[in-house]
Amino acid sequence: MASITIEAITKTFGTVPVLHDIDLSIGDGEFVVLVGPSGCGKSTLLRMIAGLEDITAGEIRIDGRRINEVAPKDRDIAMVFQSYALYPHMTVADNMSYSLRLRKTTKERIAEAVNSAAGKLGLDPLLARRPKALSGGQRQRVAMGRAIVRHPKAFLFDEPLSNLDARLREQMRAEIKRLHKAIGATSVYVTHDQIEAMTLADRIVAMHGGIIQQVGNPLDLYDRPANLFVAGFIGSPAMNFVEGHCRAGAIATVDGSTVAVPDGIHLAEGQAVTVGVRPEHVRIVAGPEAGSYAARVDLVEPTGFGTIVHVRLLGEDLKIYTLERGAAEVGQPLHIALDGARLHIFDRETTNRIG
Amino acid sequence: MTRKRAVLTVLHRLAVLAYVAFALFPLFWLLKVSVTPTSLLYTEGIRLWPSQASLEHYKFVLTHSSFPTFFLNSTIVSASTAVIVTLVASLAGYAMSRFVFRGKYWIVSLLLLTQMFPLVMLIAPMFKMLSPLGLTNSLTGLVIVYVAFNVPFATFLMQSFFDGIPKDLEDAAMIDGATRFTAFRQIILPLTLPGIAATLGFVFTAAWSELLFALMLISGNQATTFPVGLLSFVSKFSVDFGQMMAAGVLALIPACLFFLLIQRYLVQGLTAGAVKG
Numbered sequence: 001m002a003s004i005t006i007e008a009i010t011k012t013f014g015t016v017p018v019l020h021d022i023d024l025s026i027g028d029g030e031f032v033v034l035v036g037p038s039g040c041g042k043s044t045l046l047r048m049i050a051g052l053e054d055i056t057a058g059e060i061r062i063d064g065r066r067i068n069e070v071a072p073k074d075r076d077i078a079m080v081f082q083s084y085a086l087y088p089h090m091t092v093a094d095n096m097s098y099s100l101r102l103r104k105t106t107k108e109r110i111a112e113a114v115n116s117a118a119g120k121l122g123l124d125p126l127l128a129r130r131p132k133a134l135s136g137g138q139r140q141r142v143a144m145g146r147a148i149v150r151h152p153k154a155f156l157f158d159e160p161l162s163n164l165d166a167r168l169r170e171q172m173r174a175e176i177k178r179l180h181k182a183i184g185a186t187s188v189y190v191t192h193d194q195i196e197a198m199t200l201a202d203r204i205v206a207m208h209g210g211i212i213q214q215v216g217n218p219l220d221l222y223d224r225p226a227n228l229f230v231a232g233f234i235g236s237p238a239m240n241f242v243e244g245h246c247r248a249g250a251i252a253t254v255d256g257s258t259v260a261v262p263d264g265i266h267l268a269e270g271q272a273v274t275v276g277v278r279p280e281h282v283r284i285v286a287g288p289e290a291g292s293y294a295a296r297v298d299l300v301e302p303t304g305f306g307t308i309v310h311v312r313l314l315g316e317d318l319k320i321y322t323l324e325r326g327a328a329e330v331g332q333p334l335h336i337a338l339d340g341a342r343l344h345i346f347d348r349e350t351t352n353r354i355g
Numbered sequence: 356m357t358r359k360r361a362v363l364t365v366l367h368r369l370a371v372l373a374y375v376a377f378a379l380f381p382l383f384w385l386l387k388v389s390v391t392p393t394s395l396l397y398t399e400g401i402r403l404w405p406s407q408a409s410l411e412h413y414k415f416v417l418t419h420s421s422f423p424t425f426f427l428n429s430t431i432v433s434a435s436t437a438v439i440v441t442l443v444a445s446l447a448g449y450a451m452s453r454f455v456f457r458g459k460y461w462i463v464s465l466l467l468l469t470q471m472f473p474l475v476m477l478i479a480p481m482f483k484m485l486s487p488l489g490l491t492n493s494l495t496g497l498v499i500v501y502v503a504f505n506v507p508f509a510t511f512l513m514q515s516f517f518d519g520i521p522k523d524l525e526d527a528a529m530i531d532g533a534t535r536f537t538a539f540r541q542i543i544l545p546l547t548l549p550g551i552a553a554t555l556g557f558v559f560t561a562a563w564s565e566l567l568f569a570l571m572l573i574s575g576n577q578a579t580t581f582p583v584g585l586l587s588f589v590s591k592f593s594v595d596f597g598q599m600m601a602a603g604v605l606a607l608i609p610a611c612l613f614f615l616l617i618q619r620y621l622v623q624g625l626t627a628g629a630v631k632g
Contacts, residue, residue: 052526072529079530085523089545099531146531 002063002153002186003028004049009058011044011210018044019210022058026154026188031180033189035197036207036233042190045207046156049188050079062153073102078147079156082163084139086131086146093118093127096145103150117149120179137168144176148183157189161196173199194234198222206230224344228351231276231344237321240282242275242314243348251275251345254315260291262343265355273354276344279308279321284328285335292337297328311336382607389413389600396597412601421576422602425584429563430609432494432580436501437559440509441551447506448513449539453522466507474504478571491572497580500572501562509554516550517543552620559613563606581606 004026011019019041026032034042047053049060051072060067067075078099086095093114100110118124121141131139140160147155160176161169177200180187191197197204198218206213206221206229214226225231231239242259244251246267250258259275261267285292298317299310302325309320309328313336320328320336328334345354388396389412391405399405416422450456451463481500482491490496520543528538544551566582573579585606588599 047526050526050530052529071534072526073532073534075530077530079527081523081527083521083523085521085527087524087528087542098528102532102537146527 004154004186004188005059005061005064006045006049007059007061009045009048009055009060011041011048011053011056017210019048022212024205024212024215026186029184029186031187031189031200031202032205033191033197033201033203034205034207035191035194036213037192040207041210042192042207043158046079046158046188046190049154050077050156051075076153077156078150078152078154079158080143080147080160082159084131084143084163086139086142088131091128091130092123092134092142092145095131095142096123096149099146099150113149114145117145120148120182121145121175136164137172140164140168140172141175144179148179152185154186154188157187157191159191160189161191161193169196176200194236198234204234206233208233224353225276226353228274228276228346231346231353235278237279237308237319239276239278239344240316240318242277242316242318244273244275244314246271246273255313257293257314259314259338259343260340262340262345262355265345267345267354272348274346274348274351276346277338277342279319281339281342282318282320283337283339284309284320284322284324285337288335289337291340292335295334295336297330297332297334300328300330309334385600385603388596389604391597393595393597412597413605416598416601416605420584420598420602421579422581422584422605424577425579425581426605426609428494428578429581429606432497432501433559433562433609435498436505436562437555439498439502440505440558441513441554443502443506444509444513444554445544445547445551447510448515449517449543451510451514452517453525466510469504469507474567478567481568482571485572492575492578494578496572497569497578500568501558501565505558505561509558512554512557513547513550516547516553520546549620552617556614556617560610563610 006022006024006026009019009022010017022045024032034045036042044053048055051067051070055068062075062077087098090098096114096117097110100113105113114127115124118127121144123138123141123145126134126138126142131142134142140163143160157176161172164172173196176189180200189196189200201218203215204218204221205215208229214221214230216224221230221234225234225239228241232241242253244253244259246252246261246269247258248269250260251267251273252258253275267273288294293313295311295313295318297309298312301308301310306321306323307325307327309322311318311320311334318336322328346352347354387404390408390410391399392407392409392411395405395407451459485491485496485500488496490499524542524546525535525538528542529535533541564582565580566586569580569583570586573583581602585599585602588595588602
């Protein structure tokens with residue numbers, strides 16, 4: 001177990017900058033998820049912690065010890081790869097015990113560690129098999145087993161579930177969470193899937209363009225996204241954005257409607273803003289009421305549990321997530337109200353949250 | 356449907372059989388001539404098997420000629436070349452596949468450039484270089500030349516095999532506690548065995564059958580390799596076919612043994628290499 005401190009980390013590939021001035025400290029036993037779209041630098045950051053990429057500038061410390069120049073093998077961390085990276089010529093047991101054998105652990109200790117890890121992951125019947133003879137989910141489990149046998153200071157996960165089908169992914173996700181609860185090891189998990197990030201993380205680090213956009217616990221990011229990127233990235237279906245200007249104390253949208261400025265927010269006259277509202281915070285109301293809008297249903301997407309209703313409103317394709325079945329049919333006129341307390345107002349120029 | 360398939364299968368087998376016969380017939384003829392006594396060679400006409408077979412040519416070749424020496428020389432030269440080339444090419448191919456380094460583009464270009472000259476063009480300069488070093492007329496000189504000629508291609512070959520092995524495997528090994536070299540030795544090398552076998556086989560055969568340089572650089576019997584030795588059966592006025600064929604059959608043995616040794620990896624290796632280009 002260990003803490004990881006990342007200080008002013010910068011990375012360039014040749015002349016291409018990939019990470020800018022990253023600061024992050026990960027507490028002992030914490031589960032931190034780096035999330036962002038492909039190319040945001042999250043995997044590079046993880047590989048730098050692992051020692052697989054050079055650090056252009058800045059410092060990484062594990063338990064207070066600078067590890068910039070320490071070889072991967074001496075960092076005492078374990079990593080689970082997206083491709084699993086199992087050694088094809090070794091059995092499952094050999095795959096799992098490889099790190100211990102390199103450390104010249106005694107045979108008894110190795111057998112004990114492998115059996116205990118195999119027990120935790122339900123791998124006992126597979127120990128003598130080669131990776132070739134395993135299914136995707138089993139390979140994933142072996143990769144995890146290989147990581148946990150040696151009780152490293154920290155676990156690094158590089159999109160470990162991306163190659164699995166949806167159901168298996170859900171199952172493994174829960175398993176990883178359970179495993180983390182049981183072992184309590186410091187973990188850094190990279191993914192582009194915001195659901196994985198939300199469900200697994202103690203803390204999410206949202207990244208974009210090599211810059212950390214926001215750090216916080218999952219519900220913080222959901223409830224109070226720091227900028228337009230985080231607002232749009234976290235949550236599914238994605239947040240609705242409506243562009244407008246502040247006019248006489250309200251926000252005038254492009255189609256001529258207005259949105260009331262939420263309490264406690266002060267906007268300058270004429271300021272360009274983007275109003276964000278999550279589909280689940282848009283309500284379909286029975287009839288016209290104060291601050292409601294009339295709209296016509298454009299498209300209906302049933303998801304089983306809920307329904308996504310698209311309407312043309314405020315100059316945007318606005319999505320509504322409702323749990324009521326049959327609430328809307330295509331072409332039907334609707335009255336729609338925005339949940340004033342749950343509006344997110346962003347400055348359009350800086351893209352930062354105003355309130 | 357099934358009948359059509361059966362017919363197709365039969366036709367397919369027949370075609371394969373015809374090709375195998377076509378490919379193996381010269382070898383059979385080699386064997387046939389080698390056991391035909393000289394007296395019957397021209398008198399019996401064209402027959403599939405002589406009326407009387409004898410091993411007299413083999414006996415002569417093994418006891419009264421320098422062929423045992425030639426064999427030894429060829430084996431030494433080919434095996435050394437194969438081993439050295441494979442060793443160098445594995446390391447070079449690994450570096451080409453895994454590292455970005457200054458001048459990589461130029462080194463690759465240079466390697467490619469060496470493949471562009473016809474050998475004949477290089478004989479004179481090669482001789483001129485080796486002669487003052489006392490490396491003409493020596494097996495060492497021959498090995499050096501063969502290694503130099505085979506390393507570039509073998510490097511490309513090995514590189515394509517290494518390219519086929521995911522980088523994640525080494526990364527995983529290094530995180531597991533291996534140094535880069537340990538990861539290379541314990542993880543990457545075992546997975547490249549087919550590639551290594553293919554390279555060994557390729558280089559061994561190339562060196563085993565090389566005639567031009569062996570002919571030009573070697574003049575004395577003591578360093579003559581087998582292909583050059585075969586030429587000694589061709590004299591000004593006659594060719595001793597029986598002995599030549601017997602020597603030829605004997606020459607096949609080491610090559611066959613070698614391929615028998617590596618064939619387990621080879622089939623896998625050649626296809627793997629083919630897919631990777």
